[in-house]
Amino acid sequence: MENIVKMLAVHTNSTMEMIYKKMIWPLYKTHEHALDALKEILDGNLTLLEKMKVDQKIKDELVKILKERLVPQPVKIRADFKLTCYTFDGIEAIKEALLSGEKKGTEKIPIKFTMIGSPLYECTLTTINKKEGYDMMNQALEEVKKCIKAKNGSYLLETSPMIIGDDEKSLSEQLREAKKENEEEEESEEDNQEGIKANLPAFDANEFKIRKTKK
Numbered sequence: 001m002e003n004i005v006k007m008l009a010v011h012t013n014s015t016m017e018m019i020y021k022k023m024i025w026p027l028y029k030t031h032e033h034a035l036d037a038l039k040e041i042l043d044g045n046l047t048l049l050e051k052m053k054v055d056q057k058i059k060d061e062l063v064k065i066l067k068e069r070l071v072p073q074p075v076k077i078r079a080d081f082k083l084t085c086y087t088f089d090g091i092e093a094i095k096e097a098l099l100s101g102e103k104k105g106t107e108k109i110p111i112k113f114t115m116i117g118s119p120l121y122e123c124t125l126t127t128i129n130k131k132e133g134y135d136m137m138n139q140a141l142e143e144v145k146k147c148i149k150a151k152n153g154s155y156l157l158e159t160s161p162m163i164i165g166d167d168e169k170s171l172s173e174q175l176r177e178a179k180k181e182n183e184e185e186e187e188s189e190e191d192n193q194e195g196i197k198a199n200l201p202a203f204d205a206n207e208f209k210i211r212k213t214k215k
Contacts, residue, residue: 001035007065012058023052023062042066043129072128077137079161083144084119085153093151100147104140109133111140120158130163137161 005024009016027037027048041048041063049059085093098113098121105111105125109132114122123141127133138161145155 004038004062004065004069007069008058008062011061011065014058018054019058022054023058026051038066039070039072042070042072074126074128075130075133076124076126076164077130077133077161078122078124078159078164079137079141079157080116080120080122080159081141081144082119082156082158083121083148083153085148085151087152089151090153093148093153097144097147097151097153101140101144104136104143106136109136111136113144123161124164134161 001024005016005019008014008019024034027034030048031037031040037048049063052059083094083097084090087093101113101123102111109125109127111123111125114124116122123137123144125133125137127136141157141161148155
């Protein structure tokens with residue numbers, strides 16, 4: 001925040017104190033943090049910009065700086081749901097429902113459905129506009145629900161749409177990792193068993209007969 005204010009002050013021959021008083025601090029009246037408000041301005045919320053009591057050239061310069069400093073990062077949104085249809089053409093009904101949901105996406109923001117493990121499915125999309133992403137995913141899920149219900153199937157939302165961060169992994173990724181860990185554990189157990197067999201002394205039938213005779 002301070003770097004943005006400094007840059008704006010230098011570019012417009014203004015004081016940092018004036019920028020804070022007339023542009024930044026008023027934003028805290030409507031937002032928890034001024035940075036959130038500046039991001040909204042960058043997304044096109046001109047109402048916030050119009051309320052600032054400064055010259056238009058300063059406002060224009062602020063927008064220019066925000067475009068350089070606050071480049072929006074794409075986020076991945078996902079939701080998990082169960083989908084079943086036990087009618088004669090149930091498989092086709094599920095396919096049609098998913099395809100109808102995908103049509104709610106766009107070329108810019110495509111929506112993807114992935115089967116984690118029947119009947120569990122995952123819906124994902126990537127966007128730089130969180131609100132738009134949430135709206136599109138909710139519309140897609142609603143379309144899937146409507147289509148499968150029309151075919152006498154069932155739909156159950158397991159996990160509501162949410163942003164996947166760097167520290168958060170999707171359910172499908174967790175399942176893949178769990179499967180990999182299980183396979184590694186099984187291989188480790190097999191190696192241990194082979195090691196135990198290798199360390200056992202060889203069985204000598206003649207020696208066994210001799211010992212038995214002595215008794």
